[in-house]
Amino acid sequence: MSYRKFEVDEQQLLEDIMRLRRDVRGNRFTSEPVDEKDLDRILRAALLAPSVGFSQPWRFVDIRDHETKASVAQVFKSENDKAAHLFKDAKHSQYQQLKLEGITEAPINLAVFYQHPQEAVLGQTSMPVAGQYSTICAIQNMWLMARALNIGMGWVSILDGKRVEQLLGADEHHEFVAYLCIGHVDTFYDKPELETLGWEARKAFNEVIFKESLQSKHTDHET
Amino acid sequence: MSYRKFEVDEQQLLEDIMRLRRDVRGNRFTSEPVDEKDLDRILRAALLAPSVGFSQPWRFVDIRDHETKASVAQVFKSENDKAAHLFKDAKHSQYQQLKLEGITEAPINLAVFYQHPQEAVLGQTSMPVAGQYSTICAIQNMWLMARALNIGMGWVSILDGKRVEQLLGADEHHEFVAYLCIGHVDTFYDKPELETLGWEARKAFNEVIFKESLQSKHTDHET
Numbered sequence: 001m002s003y004r005k006f007e008v009d010e011q012q013l014l015e016d017i018m019r020l021r022r023d024v025r026g027n028r029f030t031s032e033p034v035d036e037k038d039l040d041r042i043l044r045a046a047l048l049a050p051s052v053g054f055s056q057p058w059r060f061v062d063i064r065d066h067e068t069k070a071s072v073a074q075v076f077k078s079e080n081d082k083a084a085h086l087f088k089d090a091k092h093s094q095y096q097q098l099k100l101e102g103i104t105e106a107p108i109n110l111a112v113f114y115q116h117p118q119e120a121v122l123g124q125t126s127m128p129v130a131g132q133y134s135t136i137c138a139i140q141n142m143w144l145m146a147r148a149l150n151i152g153m154g155w156v157s158i159l160d161g162k163r164v165e166q167l168l169g170a171d172e173h174h175e176f177v178a179y180l181c182i183g184h185v186d187t188f189y190d191k192p193e194l195e196t197l198g199w200e201a202r203k204a205f206n207e208v209i210f211k212e213s214l215q216s217k218h219t220d221h222e223t
Numbered sequence: 224m225s226y227r228k229f230e231v232d233e234q235q236l237l238e239d240i241m242r243l244r245r246d247v248r249g250n251r252f253t254s255e256p257v258d259e260k261d262l263d264r265i266l267r268a269a270l271l272a273p274s275v276g277f278s279q280p281w282r283f284v285d286i287r288d289h290e291t292k293a294s295v296a297q298v299f300k301s302e303n304d305k306a307a308h309l310f311k312d313a314k315h316s317q318y319q320q321l322k323l324e325g326i327t328e329a330p331i332n333l334a335v336f337y338q339h340p341q342e343a344v345l346g347q348t349s350m351p352v353a354g355q356y357s358t359i360c361a362i363q364n365m366w367l368m369a370r371a372l373n374i375g376m377g378w379v380s381i382l383d384g385k386r387v388e389q390l391l392g393a394d395e396h397h398e399f400v401a402y403l404c405i406g407h408v409d410t411f412y413d414k415p416e417l418e419t420l421g422w423e424a425r426k427a428f429n430e431v432i433f434k435e436s437l438q439s440k441h442t443d444h445e446t
Contacts, residue, residue, distance in 0.1 A: 003243070003373075003410050004239070004243055004411075005373050005412040006240065006271060006371045006373060010236055010240075010371060010432050011368070011371045011372055012364060013233055013236060014236075014237065014367060014368060014371045015241060015268065015271070015347075015368070016227070016268075017229065017237060018268055018271040018272075018364055019271050020226070020227050020270075020369075020391075021273070023273050029231050040399050041238075041433060043428070044238075044313045044428070045237075045238065045241055047426075047428070047431070048238070048241040049241075049363065050244070050246050050293075050363075050366065050415075051270070051416055052376065052380055052442070053417065053422075053423065054417040054418055054422065054423040054425075055423065056311070056413050056423075056425070056426045056431065057433055058432065059431050059432075059433065059437065060431060060432050061433045061435065061436060061437055062433065062435070063433060063435055064435070065435050067250060068313070068371065068392055068435065068436075075440055078347040079348070082349075083343075083345075083348040083349065084342035087343060087345070087431070091263070091417035093234060095345065098345075099285075100345075100346065101273055109394070113433055113437065114317070120306075120310060122310070122321075122323075122417065122422065123304075123316065123380045123381055124305040124380065125305070125309055125322065125381065126302040126305075126306065126380065126381050126382055126384075127357075127380045127381075127382065127384060130380040132236070132352075132356075132357075133356075133359045133400075133401070136356045136363070137359060137360035137362070137363040137366075139360070140272065140273075140359070140360040140363035140364065141363065141367075143273065143360075144237060144364075144444070145234070145237060145238070147230045148227070148233060148234045148237045149229070149234055150226075150228050150229060157272065157275055157346045157347065157350045157353040158346055158348065158349050158350075159347065159349055159350065161349075169436040169437045169438040170437050170439055174437055177356075177428075178356070187225070188226040188227075189315075192273075192277050194276065194277040194345065195277055197347065198274075199277065200276065200277040200279075201276075202279070203269070203270075203279045205266070208270070208279065208281055208282050208290070209282075209285060210282065210283065210284045210285065211284070211285055212284065212285070212286055212287070212288050212291065213281065213284060213291075213391045213392040214284055214336065214369070214391055214392045214393050214397055215392040
């Protein structure tokens, strides 16, 4: 049987998109409106993601309303104030200087929910969390497509999910998964900001790849 | 500031890779060995994924050992036998005819674990699950890179995570997230097998996209 075979330069392009994709915060978003066709394209990329049992359990709320954004930004602020106390000494002051979200700066906010199934889903019977995980595959597709469209996306996770669920009218079947900020940017950094700032170091290949079991490191690759 | 701008044909290529990516099971894998350079490339794509607080909490176990594969296949079988009873009538017999994994057929198995943090992680303080979600972003990168390399990948979720953790020597800090089968294929289907078989229908755009809140459907887009 025949199928589309991708070539070396196409593989390289995919790697470039992955390498140049960044988490974008409010200090980089511009006020330039996002073309609705581009948002459509980003959402359609989400719908091309794999999902357990082809259940497509993802639900997206497209938020433009300034009051809703301001309310979500309030939730962020109260969670972030609590979080700052968890980092001590030099990291405490560094934490407080970081811009960690772009809720009000980004023209488009997208809240991602997982819709719990009403009956058994193929592939989800032993690991129910495979449902939530499907929504994350969709988010990564969106992130890559946004970058290919030269549009920035940031993921805000410093939020109280219950409060976001209330704000966005979620019933008991809908679980808040992620909050995304989308907009044009003045630039994409070459590297993750937390890497550049020395907050965390990039892990070497052999720190995260193991051979045959978690007891043995993968030793036949160079970093 | 300047940054790499992707062009229309590059955006289309990314969409093509996403659209032609499939979940591959044992009935499509061939015995052709996977070049270690290609596996390296797939793993390096994982490491380009975003992670909460740049924590890179993903750990991968590269499994080639036939005994380990056979043991994991046993775990699958016992979970799958239980699962079959959850589907009734026509779906019950259809379920039993489906090939849902490629553990022993795929030359490479990769188990994905999440390593729980020992101290506070930036961005993970309100939603601890953002850690596990980071590992899923890595998996989606791998899936796309595998497809671009014309290599198949399948995700086996019908597993008892505790038993896989025991088999692969996970300590209490390592949580089993996903089990991936990787290998060359005789073909990639045009559509998801479960869509072709009528197990689940593809959802329309306006079934999953909402405007401003989950109470209101997104109506200004066509399906």
